[in-house]
Amino acid sequence: MPLDKHQMAKRIARELKDGFYVNLGIGIPTLVANYIPEGIDVELQSENGILGMGPFPYEGEEDADLINAGKQTVTLKPGAVIFDSATSFAMIRSQKVQLTVLGAMEVADNGDIANWKIPGKMVKGMGGAMDLVASAQNIIVVMMHTNKAGESKLLKRCTLPLTGVGCVKKVVSDLGVFDITPEGFVLLEHAPGVSVEEIKAKTEGRLVVASTVKEMVV
Amino acid sequence: MNKVVANADAAVDGIRDGMTLMVGGFGLCGIPENSIAALVRMGVKGLTCISNNAGVDDFGLGLLLQRKQIKKMISSYVGENEEFERQMLSGELEVDLIPQGTLAERCRAGGSGIPAFFTPAGYGTEVALGKETREFHGKMYVMEEWLRSDFSLVKAWKGDTLGNLVYRHTARNFNPMMAMAGGITIAEVEHLVEPGELDPDQIHTPGIFVHRIFQGSGYEKRIEQRTTRKRG
Numbered sequence: 397m398p399l400d401k402h403q404m405a406k407r408i409a410r411e412l413k414d415g416f417y418v419n420l421g422i423g424i425p426t427l428v429a430n431y432i433p434e435g436i437d438v439e440l441q442s443e444n445g446i447l448g449m450g451p452f453p454y455e456g457e458e459d460a461d462l463i464n465a466g467k468q469t470v471t472l473k474p475g476a477v478i479f480d481s482a483t484s485f486a487m488i489r490s491q492k493v494q495l496t497v498l499g500a501m502e503v504a505d506n507g508d509i510a511n512w513k514i515p516g517k518m519v520k521g522m523g524g525a526m527d528l529v530a531s532a533q534n535i536i537v538v539m540m541h542t543n544k545a546g547e548s549k550l551l552k553r554c555t556l557p558l559t560g561v562g563c564v565k566k567v568v569s570d571l572g573v574f575d576i577t578p579e580g581f582v583l584l585e586h587a588p589g590v591s592v593e594e595i596k597a598k599t600e601g602r603l604v605v606a607s608t609v610k611e612m613v614v
Numbered sequence: 615m616n617k618v619v620a621n622a623d624a625a626v627d628g629i630r631d632g633m634t635l636m637v638g639g640f641g642l643c644g645i646p647e648n649s650i651a652a653l654v655r656m657g658v659k660g661l662t663c664i665s666n667n668a669g670v671d672d673f674g675l676g677l678l679l680q681r682k683q684i685k686k687m688i689s690s691y692v693g694e695n696e697e698f699e700r701q702m703l704s705g706e707l708e709v710d711l712i713p714q715g716t717l718a719e720r721c722r723a724g725g726s727g728i729p730a731f732f733t734p735a736g737y738g739t740e741v742a743l744g745k746e747t748r749e750f751h752g753k754m755y756v757m758e759e760w761l762r763s764d765f766s767l768v769k770a771w772k773g774d775t776l777g778n779l780v781y782r783h784t785a786r787n788f789n790p791m792m793a794m795a796g797g798i799t800i801a802e803v804e805h806l807v808e809p810g811e812l813d814p815d816q817i818h819t820p821g822i823f824v825h826r827i828f829q830g831s832g833y834e835k836r837i838e839q840r841t842t843r844k845r846g
Contacts, residue, residue, distance in 0.1 A: 442784075443714065443715075444640045444641075444643075444784050444787050445640075445784050445786055445787055446784060451843055452841045452842050452843045453841075453842055453843070454842060454843060454844075454845050455842040455843075455844070455845070456842075457842075458837060458840055458841075458842060459783065460642075460643065460785075460835035460836070460837050461643060461644070461771075461782045461783040461784060461785040461835070462783040462784055463640070463641065463643050463784055463837075463838070463839070464784075465640075466839060467640075467641040467642070467643070467694075467838040467839045468838075468839040468840075468841040469837060469839065469840055469841050469842070470841075472783075478783055478784060478786060479786070480718070480786050480787065480788070480789070480790045480791060480818075481640070481666070481714065481715075481717075481718035481787050481788050481791065482715075482718040482719055482721070482722040482790075482791050484715075484718070485714065485715025485718055485719065488715060489715060489733065489734065489735070512711075513711075516703070519692070519699070519702060519703075519709075519711070520691060520692060520693035521689060521690050521691035521692050521693065521711045522690060522691070522711060522713055522714070522741075523690050523691035523713075523714050524690070524713065524714040524715060525713075526713035526714075526715075526716075526735045526736045526739065526741060527713045527714060527715030527716065527733075527735040530733075530734035530735045530736070530737060531734055531735070557739065557740050558738060558739045558740075559739065560737075560738070560739065561737065561738035561739070562738075
């Protein structure tokens with residue numbers, strides 16, 4: 397079975413390392429915060445100006461002055477700090493934020509990513525994504541493996557306007573976990589019940605199956 | 615040095631058709647609600663607005679978009695506004711989308727006397743088209759120019775009559791840099807206080823960057839995405 401969004405978030409949470417400063421994008425990446433493993437201490441950075449972001453507030457305690465980058469009401473953990481947008485991106489560009497998790501419309505086997513624009517159809521803007529992907533040491537992209545028409549989103553080359561070039565290192569899709577290397581996508585883990593053949597058939601970009609490939613634990 | 619004006623209508627005096635405005639806020643958080651309402655009443659048109667977002671259909675800068683008072687938006691993310699998308703796709707509205715960190719830094723540069731800088735954001739993408747690129751220490755960067763405004767409209771939590779400002783939580787966002795980059799900076803505050811009431815060590819925007827300040831009223835502070843968790 398392909399992973400659901402919570403299982404994808406849970407799998408990504410296992411990539412977190414103790415002491416990391418982490419920026420989680422909008423959507424599935426936000427769910428990663430719910431699955432931070434026991435004994436791992438990370439600080440969440442939200443690019444609208446929070447370090448030390450806490451969970452959603454209890455009902456009735458929402459504060460219009462306290463939101464995350466997805467405009468959702470949030471809370472502050474003890475020791476949290478607020479700063480302006482320029483300081484926030486200073487942290488990001490200077491690589492103080494060690495891991496970025498974000499979604500994508502397309503990823504290519506050379507590490508290119510596209511996630512901000514479909515010409516003539518949808519233009520929401522890049523928000524902080526271009527700054528994040530241009531600077532993060534580690535970028536994990538979480539995405540569905542195929543689009544609604546069943547076409548691969550893991551491509552030889554992106555067809556949509558790019559967000560960043562050669563920057564993605566790892567992809568977690570609903571079908572598997574992949575590193576991006578000079579040889580292309582390297583399949584490390586497949587979702588339970590999803591065959592390597594199915595993943596090969598649904599991946600347009602260059603795909604290498606790691607000799608150590610295994611079934612994902614979810 | 616008393617910079618207090620009576621109200622929002624007095625504060626926006628002098629804003630004319632075709633001017634460039636910076637408008638603080640992230641989403642609907644920390645937006646200058648009173649000043650935006652005054653621009654609606656004033657009916658000024660052909661504006662270029664520099665703001666991270668474009669409001670929602672019926673609030674924030676969406677109110678100016680509805681009345682076609684904006685000619686051009688310079689933003690990083692405009693996803694929550696259908697009227698915006700309609701005007702943009704039909705070509706009525708000119709839109710310059712730029713990376714959020716670049717937007718923040720361009721405002722900061724404009725308010726710091728730095729005409730340009732190099733950033734890695736957008737290298738190799740259409741954002742870099744027509745711009746100078748250069749390699750520093752083995753990595754490619756894009757040259758971006760400062761942004762400055764005729765008027766900057768910002769919102770703070772507290773401010774004193776000298777224009778010193780303190781923001782609250784994530785309502786700070788773009789407000790400090792936009793205050794710095796304004797030809798004339800208008801600050802509206804929830805609490806207008808006397809000099810000495812703010813701790814000098816805790817002021818976020820020094821009053822030298824602020825030209826007009828007024829006590830705002832009737833703040834709606836609308837929440838875009840009300841997310842909560844259950845107790846227990």
